[in-house]
Amino acid sequence: MAMQYPTLPASPTRAHHARLLWRAGFSGTKAQIDHYIARGLAGAITELLNPFATSVLVGPDPHVGPRKLDPLNEWGDDALWWLDRMVRSRNQLVERMTLNLHDLFATSNAGVGNTRHMLRQNRLLRTYALGNFATLLQEITHDPAMLLWLNGADSSKWEPNENYAREVMELFCLGADPGLEDATYGMWQAAKSYTQDDIHEAARALTGWRYNWQKADQGTVAERENPTFYSSSWHDTGQKTIFGKTGAWTWLDVCKLVVAHPNHAPYLCYTLWNSFVPTPPPQDAMAMMVNNYVGSGHSLKPVLGVILRHPDFYADLTAPGLVKPPIVFVAAGLRMLRKYITSNECAWILEGMGQMPFYPPNVSGWRQGPAFLNTNTVRAYWTAADYLLVNTVTDPGVQTPQAALATARAAVSYPWVSPETTAKLETYAEQFATSHAPLDSHDRSERQKALRGLMMAGPDGLLH
Amino acid sequence: MLARQGQHVPIPRAVLEGETAGTSRRDFLRNGAVAFLGVYGASTLSWGRIWESAAANAATPVTDPIIVSIFLDGGNDGINTLVPITGANHSAYVTKRPHIKLDPADCLPLAGPAPSSDFAWHPSAAGFQQLYDAGKMAVIPAVDYQPPDLSHFHSRAFWQAGKLDPNPSSGWLGRWIDQNGGAANPLQAISVDWTLDGSLKSESNPVAVLSSTDDAQFWMRNVWDSDAMVSTLESLTQRASANVAMEAADAALGGAVSIANRLNTLGGVPAPPAAYGDHDFDRRMSMLAWLISKNVGIRVACISFDDGFDFHDNQRERQAAIMQRLPNALAAFQADLETRGIADRVITLVWSEFGRRIEDNDSGGGGTDHGAGGLALAIGNGVNPGIASEFPGITDADLDEYGNLKVPTDYRQIYTSLLGDWMGTDPADVIPNAGSFPALPLVA
Numbered sequence: 001m002a003m004q005y006p007t008l009p010a011s012p013t014r015a016h017h018a019r020l021l022w023r024a025g026f027s028g029t030k031a032q033i034d035h036y037i038a039r040g041l042a043g044a045i046t047e048l049l050n051p052f053a054t055s056v057l058v059g060p061d062p063h064v065g066p067r068k069l070d071p072l073n074e075w076g077d078d079a080l081w082w083l084d085r086m087v088r089s090r091n092q093l094v095e096r097m098t099l100n101l102h103d104l105f106a107t108s109n110a111g112v113g114n115t116r117h118m119l120r121q122n123r124l125l126r127t128y129a130l131g132n133f134a135t136l137l138q139e140i141t142h143d144p145a146m147l148l149w150l151n152g153a154d155s156s157k158w159e160p161n162e163n164y165a166r167e168v169m170e171l172f173c174l175g176a177d178p179g180l181e182d183a184t185y186g187m188w189q190a191a192k193s194y195t196q197d198d199i200h201e202a203a204r205a206l207t208g209w210r211y212n213w214q215k216a217d218q219g220t221v222a223e224r225e226n227p228t229f230y231s232s233s234w235h236d237t238g239q240k241t242i243f244g245k246t247g248a249w250t251w252l253d254v255c256k257l258v259v260a261h262p263n264h265a266p267y268l269c270y271t272l273w274n275s276f277v278p279t280p281p282p283q284d285a286m287a288m289m290v291n292n293y294v295g296s297g298h299s300l301k302p303v304l305g306v307i308l309r310h311p312d313f314y315a316d317l318t319a320p321g322l323v324k325p326p327i328v329f330v331a332a333g334l335r336m337l338r339k340y341i342t343s344n345e346c347a348w349i350l351e352g353m354g355q356m357p358f359y360p361p362n363v364s365g366w367r368q369g370p371a372f373l374n375t376n377t378v379r380a381y382w383t384a385a386d387y388l389l390v391n392t393v394t395d396p397g398v399q400t401p402q403a404a405l406a407t408a409r410a411a412v413s414y415p416w417v418s419p420e421t422t423a424k425l426e427t428y429a430e431q432f433a434t435s436h437a438p439l440d441s442h443d444r445s446e447r448q449k450a451l452r453g454l455m456m457a458g459p460d461g462l463l464h
Numbered sequence: 465m466l467a468r469q470g471q472h473v474p475i476p477r478a479v480l481e482g483e484t485a486g487t488s489r490r491d492f493l494r495n496g497a498v499a500f501l502g503v504y505g506a507s508t509l510s511w512g513r514i515w516e517s518a519a520a521n522a523a524t525p526v527t528d529p530i531i532v533s534i535f536l537d538g539g540n541d542g543i544n545t546l547v548p549i550t551g552a553n554h555s556a557y558v559t560k561r562p563h564i565k566l567d568p569a570d571c572l573p574l575a576g577p578a579p580s581s582d583f584a585w586h587p588s589a590a591g592f593q594q595l596y597d598a599g600k601m602a603v604i605p606a607v608d609y610q611p612p613d614l615s616h617f618h619s620r621a622f623w624q625a626g627k628l629d630p631n632p633s634s635g636w637l638g639r640w641i642d643q644n645g646g647a648a649n650p651l652q653a654i655s656v657d658w659t660l661d662g663s664l665k666s667e668s669n670p671v672a673v674l675s676s677t678d679d680a681q682f683w684m685r686n687v688w689d690s691d692a693m694v695s696t697l698e699s700l701t702q703r704a705s706a707n708v709a710m711e712a713a714d715a716a717l718g719g720a721v722s723i724a725n726r727l728n729t730l731g732g733v734p735a736p737p738a739a740y741g742d743h744d745f746d747r748r749m750s751m752l753a754w755l756i757s758k759n760v761g762i763r764v765a766c767i768s769f770d771d772g773f774d775f776h777d778n779q780r781e782r783q784a785a786i787m788q789r790l791p792n793a794l795a796a797f798q799a800d801l802e803t804r805g806i807a808d809r810v811i812t813l814v815w816s817e818f819g820r821r822i823e824d825n826d827s828g829g830g831g832t833d834h835g836a837g838g839l840a841l842a843i844g845n846g847v848n849p850g851i852a853s854e855f856p857g858i859t860d861a862d863l864d865e866y867g868n869l870k871v872p873t874d875y876r877q878i879y880t881s882l883l884g885d886w887m888g889t890d891p892a893d894v895i896p897n898a899g900s901f902p903a904l905p906l907v908a
Contacts, residue, residue, distance in 0.1 A: 111617070278709060316707065319707060319710065320709070321706075321707035321709045322709060323709045323712065323713065352658060362621070363617070369709065370709055370711075370713075373713060373716040374660055374671075374673045374716055375650060375673050375674065375716055375719045375720040376657075376675055376679075378713070379679060379680065379682065382682055382684075385684075386683075386685055390685065420703055424696060425696070427696075428693070431692065432689070435689075442686075445686065446686055446687050446688060449684060449687055450687050453684050454693065454697060458697055458700045458717070459701050459710065460700070460713075462709075462713040463709050463710060463713060
């Protein structure tokens with residue numbers, strides 16, 4: 001089946017490339033956007049979809065004061081380890097998709113209680129970030145973190161636990177909201193939705209995976225990383241009927257049956273689209289995504305190819321409508337200010353902002369979009385900007401208010417700022433000059449700090 | 465549910481195809497989405513009114529009843545909080561808890577208007593004793609839902625939602641505010657925490673999250689003229705928002721700046737008139753008492769305790785450390801409200817997502833696994849003091865097949881009691897099948 005893609009905008013501007021790097025990655029400096037502009041929009045998308053195999057991380061290694069990161073033992077270092085990858089990786093889409101998949105297969109260390117397993121799952125998600133979803137589903141079904149998180153390791157033929165069977169259908173692969181039918185133009189069909197019986201039968205088929213607690217504690221490094229094993233004697237070998245098909249199904253069959261379910265492709269494509277575009281997918285996008293996903297044998301890359309090329313991805317360049325998740329805000333802030341991980345402050349900042357990596361609030365992931373914003377979290381975004389700006393502001397010398405604003409914009413790598421906001425920032429810069437005249441060195445630095453903070457964590461700065 | 469709650473709702477296809485006269489698809493998405501986000505939309509238009517109405521409130525005596533909900537995260541062990549000290553229950557207690565049993569001689573008796581010889585408080589829980597003996601506490605000793613599934617996540621979600629829905633779109637107090645609150649004042653429903661308590665999640669009326677009155681201010685390091693910066697920040701939010709996300713950003717920031725400004729007009733938080741401890745929970749409780757006294761329109765508030773209750777191991781030490789703080793903080797809060805003359809308006813509900821296994825384990829000197837039938841407390845001048853519901857007992861014959869307390873009381877019975885008898889509203893507005901959850905004698 002031939003892959004189908006939308007036609008790219010005829011004359012892409014800098015704003016198109018900036019949008020691409022914001023939503024398919026974590027934004028960047030002017031030079032980093034120039035890098036993609038030099039390739040043209042099509043070339044930039046091609047580079048993002050075809051990750052580098054070597055020299056992936058660019059820039060200084062992360063550290064917390066004098067010590068190296070110790071993700072297994074130090075609080076917050078796991079988050080910092082991943083944040084560093086988001087900041088330094090040349091494979092920006094891989095990291096952004098790893099984050100999206102972490103949100104989809106939302107597994108929390110609060111339930112797993114094993115950072116080694118969480119990092120292993122993170123590597124798994126990264127490996128398949130642009131890869132084959134059917135294979136990823138098989139891998140994550142017996143991933144140790146997932147087996148602990150959704151009770152797969154407690155499930156046996158004597159007492160099958162429905163937790164994973166339910167979530168693999170409801171949240172990960174098939175969806176349960178009848179509204180999906182209209183949202184996907186009838187590609188997803190409520191009439192074909194799974195039932196409680198399907199969940200129960202799938203739970204029986206999924207039995208057999210176990211977890212060796214002793215090896216998890218005292219085994220070799222490989223055993224501690226993955227102490228799971230399959231026990232035929234725990235597996236229910238009987239006949240099961242799942243989605244109307246009867247057989248002596250195993251865990252592998254469940255993975256295959258779920259991916260073959262007619263609601264899977266539309267659900268997954270619809271969900272992926274929503275990670276990148278704030279408006280629902282139009283019919284042509286849904287059709288192309290599903291075509292490419294099924295036609296490629298369930299590869300994510302040609303689905304992402306549709307999303308990154310679609311006109312809706314580049315819509316509203318002058319009024320972006322996607323809320324920056326806190327992790328994206330912080331990673332992008334570091335990149336745009338040319339900073340790296342040198343302390344653990346970003347870990348507590350992320351916690352305060354409500355998005356600690358490896359700790360999604362529950363199995364349905366973070367409540368995305370506007371739900372990230374409340375009267376307390378916007379204050380935490382503000383604190384994050386204040387922290388990120390530390391040691392970046394110096395006295396720019398005597399300047400007109402307009403020049404001061406231009407200096408501030410360049411210093412924070414030209415984020416999107418609406419004309420209305422620009423006018424109000426100019427007014428601030430002018431009035432500050434009047435009320436503090438004559439400006440001394442501190443005043444000029446203060447004005448810079450405030451202008452940069454207002455651009456980063458004012459209302460425009462929360463959107464991308 | 466959709467995987468991405470809060471982003472957008474599926475739109476009927478008829479509308480997408482332009483069948484609604486005079487509405488373009490884009491307009492519809494915009495309007496539909498804004499209506500969906502009425503929480504923000506309503507507040508952006510009328511921040512000024514918030515403080516006008518608050519000022520009006522301040523001028524007349526305020527008598528509206530308030531619910532404060534305090535969450536003990538992790539599943540508190542009710543049995544070692546309120547210890548069975550007599551008869552078969554005590555014998556079973558001694559037998560089943562060789563590692564962590566408490567000596568009745570050290571425990572604190574239940575006296576006052578509703579004395580009980582069946583139980584005594586944890587030896588460190590002097591604050592509970594004080595509140596109980598003063599006739600300001602109702603005890604619900606074995607409360608949960610049927611069948612209890614012992615999951616932190618599910619149980620907490622169910623308690624917060626007021627229904628057995630693991631991924632609820634609203635909380636029980638949020639629905640109450642949707643029904644009984646206003647479109648203008650986010651402080652009417654406040655999480656005194658970092659993040660919004662699920663109980664307060666609303667669908668139409670605004671709610672606030674405020675962790676600290678200090679954290680509320682929008683200062684930045686090295687910016688001395690904060691007023692100029694913050695008034696500019698506020699002005700940036702005052703515009704016709706182009707889309708849902710911008711609306712949310714403008715409203716949340718506008719609301720936060722507005723709350724910060726409002727707090728500035730209240731002056732600094734004075735030293736509390738009661739003997740709080742010096743932990744974060746104490747700080748937030750005293751802050752809440754002060755905010756209530758300032759008549760900013762609070763009707764429902766949530767606070768979570770600042771330490772966890774998941775005592776799988778080393779319970780003796782861990783629970784004692786908490787019992788040295790939590791009961792005192794609650795007693796201090798009550799004393800604070802009384803000193804401020806607002807104690808008649810507040811009932812404080814203390815709850816945890818479940819209780820713990822009756823038999824202890826030997827992990828780290830003794831712990832307990834997840835169980836059923838937790839302990840909840842209602843505190844205030846308005847409660848009907850005493851043991852308010854059945855305790856099913858802990859002998860082998862009393863327990864369920866997993867060795868857990870049976871569940872004679874559903875947590876929604878607490879909610880129907882408070883919503884009906886305390887707030888004076890119909891519980892059926894907020895709790896599905898409210899009629900199945902008859903009120904307990906909690907409210908005097």
